[in-house]
Amino acid sequence: MDGELPTRQGLDIEAHLGNCSACREEKSRLEWLETSLEKTLKAEGAAVSFASLRAETYRRILEHRPSRHRIAERLAPVRFPRPAAWALSAAAVIVMVLVGPALLERISGPRNGNGAAVDSIESYGSNVVLFREARTKTTVIWLFESPGENGDQEELEGETPSDGPAS
Amino acid sequence: VKRPATALLLSLWFLYPVELLSAGEKEQPGVELKIGVIFASNQNDEFDPKLARMKNQLEVIKYRSYRLMKEESQRAPWRTSASFEIPGGRLLTISPEGRQQQSIALSVRLVQGDQPLLDTKIRLRDRGNILVGGPAHDSGVLILSISAKTP
Numbered sequence: 001m002d003g004e005l006p007t008r009q010g011l012d013i014e015a016h017l018g019n020c021s022a023c024r025e026e027k028s029r030l031e032w033l034e035t036s037l038e039k040t041l042k043a044e045g046a047a048v049s050f051a052s053l054r055a056e057t058y059r060r061i062l063e064h065r066p067s068r069h070r071i072a073e074r075l076a077p078v079r080f081p082r083p084a085a086w087a088l089s090a091a092a093v094i095v096m097v098l099v100g101p102a103l104l105e106r107i108s109g110p111r112n113g114n115g116a117a118v119d120s121i122e123s124y125g126s127n128v129v130l131f132r133e134a135r136t137k138t139t140v141i142w143l144f145e146s147p148g149e150n151g152d153q154e155e156l157e158g159e160t161p162s163d164g165p166a167s
Numbered sequence: 168v169k170r171p172a173t174a175l176l177l178s179l180w181f182l183y184p185v186e187l188l189s190a191g192e193k194e195q196p197g198v199e200l201k202i203g204v205i206f207a208s209n210q211n212d213e214f215d216p217k218l219a220r221m222k223n224q225l226e227v228i229k230y231r232s233y234r235l236m237k238e239e240s241q242r243a244p245w246r247t248s249a250s251f252e253i254p255g256g257r258l259l260t261i262s263p264e265g266r267q268q269q270s271i272a273l274s275v276r277l278v279q280g281d282q283p284l285l286d287t288k289i290r291l292r293d294r295g296n297i298l299v300g301g302p303a304h305d306s307g308v309l310i311l312s313i314s315a316k317t318p
Contacts, residue, residue, distance in 0.1 A: 087173075114292060114295040114296065115292055115295065116270075116289055116290060116291045116292065116295060116296075116297045117270070117289065117290040118287060118288070118289050118297075119272075119287075119288040119289065119290065120286075120287060120288045121285070121286070121287045122283075122285070122286040122287070123284070123285055124282070124283050124284060124285070124286075126284065126285075126301075128285075131227075133223070133224055133226075133227040134227075135223050136223045136224050138224040138296065138297070138298060139289075139297045139298070140227070140228065140297070140298040140299075140300060141285070141287065141297065141298070141299045141300070142228075142299075142300050142301045143284065143285060143299070143300070143301030143302060144301050145303075
């Protein structure tokens with residue numbers, strides 16, 4: 001119809017149309033439709049005014065909208081993320097629920113402080129001091145030999161500048 | 168990742184080993200006992216970086232130098248005991264006696280050869296520790312950090 005087919009194919013179709021009345025009728029119908037559309041567009045298209053459409057589009061672009069509307073539009077992708085994003089977020093939450101407490105405990109140490117209680121001590125003749133380090137609440141049991149028993153008081157004192165642990 | 172269900176399944180698949188590991192820990196009964204043997208002296212001012220987490224705890228014990236000699240962990244079922252060799256021919260035996268509220272009751276015994284040095288019953292916070300110090304060693308003393316945690 002529009003001469004767009006390759007020469008050989010066009011000649012084949014022309015030959016076929018010479019022998020097939022049904023295809024000739026279909027070709028005529030298509031040619032009539034094309035001609036009619038062309039005539040109508042030429043006749044009516046010039047009358048259509050795009051000025052109002054253009055003006056309305058500019059008006060909408062320049063329209064001052066409340067800031068909440070603009071924020072809502074910017075947040076739209078966040079409020080309605082893609083389903084995959086939802087799934088990944090859910091997975092992240094599950095990971096935190098499963099692993100988070102244990103991880104936190106490992107990092108921060110005992111959950112309720114480091115307090116220890118000593119119910120009984122038997123030091124078999126050695127002296128024993130029990131005290132608690134204030135900042136970390138660490139309990140310390142300190143053993144030291146009785147100075148009177150083996151007479152090495154001076155040696156013991158020489159081992160620590162402040163006579164062992166402070167109480 | 169095109170479909171949310173696929174993404175979720177993939178995530179759960181990655182989580183599966185984590186959950187298995189944690190389930191495995193839960194199945195192992197008893198207490199994980201950990202000791203640290205620290206050598207404290209006044210020979211120099213060196214502070215072993217491996218003891219950084221215990222610096223605040225050790226500050227109150229007025230020595231100039233601290234060095235981690237040994238660290239060992241053992242899992243002990245309830246009412247059994249775990250023994251740890253301590254330098255100087257000593258042996259530390261710890262028995263988890265039971266759980267009392269948020270604490271772990273332990274029986275601790277330190278011996279040197281046949282000679283008992285200390286017998287004590289203590290209650291530790293889960294993952295907390297206690298220090299036992301004083302046994303002489305070379306030109307300083309030993310400090311034992313005993314900690315316990317349940318799975």
